[in-house]
Amino acid sequence: MSDVPSDVPNEEPVELPASLKFLKLLVTVLTGVMILGVVVIIYLLVTQLTRMPDPLVLPEVISLPEGHSTTAFTRGTDWFAVVTESEAGEAILIYDLGSGALRQEITVE
Template sequence: MDDNSPPVSPATLKFLARLVTLLTATMIVGLLVIIALLVTRFWAEDDGALPLPDSITLPQGSTPTAVTQGDDWFAIVTEDNRILIYDRQSGRLRQTVTIETQN
């Protein structure tokens, strides 16, 4: 440190110490709020979840790889490059979309 530098007043040091303490407290409170939000979101019951049927009959030889859903339908993507779209209420097959692969 330079011998010619002016001394720091005790009032300035107290002010800086209070600022550091306030910043630390703010960060701790913020971290606790984030943890609380994550915990409540993960453990909250999802009342908006749309029900799926108990069982689905896929065409012979189809192996599912992905599932997605809309308001009144759900779709199953199969290994043989098809998308099978089912009605949510009745569970019947609405549409089959064949995905063409490019060579």
């Protein structure tokens, strides 16, 4: 026996209207772009998260002025700065990265 009722005539496939063909093409292209985007994001995450950072290069000893204690530290390309606290107040000491010599002292008021 056939699953198709005998009173239903054999219909020929109906061609989709042009607007639906265009919509189908857009959905297909969007799917491809989304898949490609997810692959690129995963690639970038894997390559960037597994990269080792550059080692932090500092002098062996940093000599602070008498009575100053360190509260913060930051580093630039050829310098590093130490924020210090003392009885006189806070100061920012900027040192040369290569030699460790004091370049500048800025008093914070």
